Amino acid sequence: MSTTAIRIEDVNKIYKASDGREVQALTHIDLNVKKSEFISIIGPSGCGKSTLLRILANLDTPSSGSITWEKSADNIGFVFQDATLLPWKTVYQNAKFPLEVKKIETKENMENLDKLLELAGLKGFEKAYPRELSGGMRQRVAIVRALSYNPDVLLMDEPFGALDALTRDKMGIELLRIWTETKKTILFVTHSISEAAFLSDRVIVMSPRPGKIDEIIDINLPHPRTVEMKETIEFVNYVKKLREVLG
Numbered sequence: 001m002s003t004t005a006i007r008i009e010d011v012n013k014i015y016k017a018s019d020g021r022e023v024q025a026l027t028h029i030d031l032n033v034k035k036s037e038f039i040s041i042i043g044p045s046g047c048g049k050s051t052l053l054r055i056l057a058n059l060d061t062p063s064s065g066s067i068t069w070e071k072s073a074d075n076i077g078f079v080f081q082d083a084t085l086l087p088w089k090t091v092y093q094n095a096k097f098p099l100e101v102k103k104i105e106t107k108e109n110m111e112n113l114d115k116l117l118e119l120a121g122l123k124g125f126e127k128a129y130p131r132e133l134s135g136g137m138r139q140r141v142a143i144v145r146a147l148s149y150n151p152d153v154l155l156m157d158e159p160f161g162a163l164d165a166l167t168r169d170k171m172g173i174e175l176l177r178i179w180t181e182t183k184k185t186i187l188f189v190t191h192s193i194s195e196a197a198f199l200s201d202r203v204i205v206m207s208p209r210p211g212k213i214d215e216i217i218d219i220n221l222p223h224p225r226t227v228e229m230k231e232t233i234e235f236v237n238y239v240k241k242l243r244e245v246l247g
């Protein structure tokens, strides 16, 4: 039986806009995220996807409701749309930066970092600088960096949004490979219905603001997932269903 990694209960978020107006960004969000589950979150612009991720990352607080972590709320990795690498540091230095900051450059962590760089196809590029990398490679460094301290949960906010369609497809496959190897719990925000269907165990569909969960769709496609699967009736039907729910 799968255990719960994060329990989100009746989370609401109201922002105070600069003109004094109140903006209800999230309303009654209830969700049990299972351990090692891949969840995507889709919904129209402004429905609160990033807000939910920011609250989970402890970068913001809910106005009401609660979030309960199976382990520690500190044990999370965050990947944003832009890789946000430090331009003056090499691939290796960027990837190990959190270990340096947290002062946990142990033998085990350094070995794990080497494994992750290999898994992400970055072996041989350790000494390269971000400006010498493609967008996809930069994003892979950001993913390795987020995984370097072995977080249980990875929060990803449109991580492939700035990539071209082909690179984006490849990155999806890479991410699934890393996910299968590392068994992380992943929450993944995307604007792409097809990407959500392809990557996920479950897709959370949110309604327009004030964001609430409209529907949760289980994606029962086998693993490992391949690009060819996108041509199957099952996959096309999932995409159709998600599009219908989004309205």
Ligand SMILES: Nc1ncnc2c1ncn2[C@@H]1O[C@H](COP(=O)(O)OP(=O)(O)OP(=O)(O)O)[C@@H](O)[C@H]1O
Residues within 6 Å of the ligand: 015, 016, 017, 018, 023, 024, 025, 043, 044, 045, 046, 047, 048, 049, 050, 051, 052, 209
């Ligand atoms: N710091 C803030 N102060 C006031 N309002 C905010 C703040 N952050 C977000 N909002 C509002 O909350 C709502 C949800 O924003 P959020 O960025 O979470 O949406 P989103 O679904 O991630 O959007 P997108 O898909 O466009 O990235 C929006 O109406 C936004 O204007």
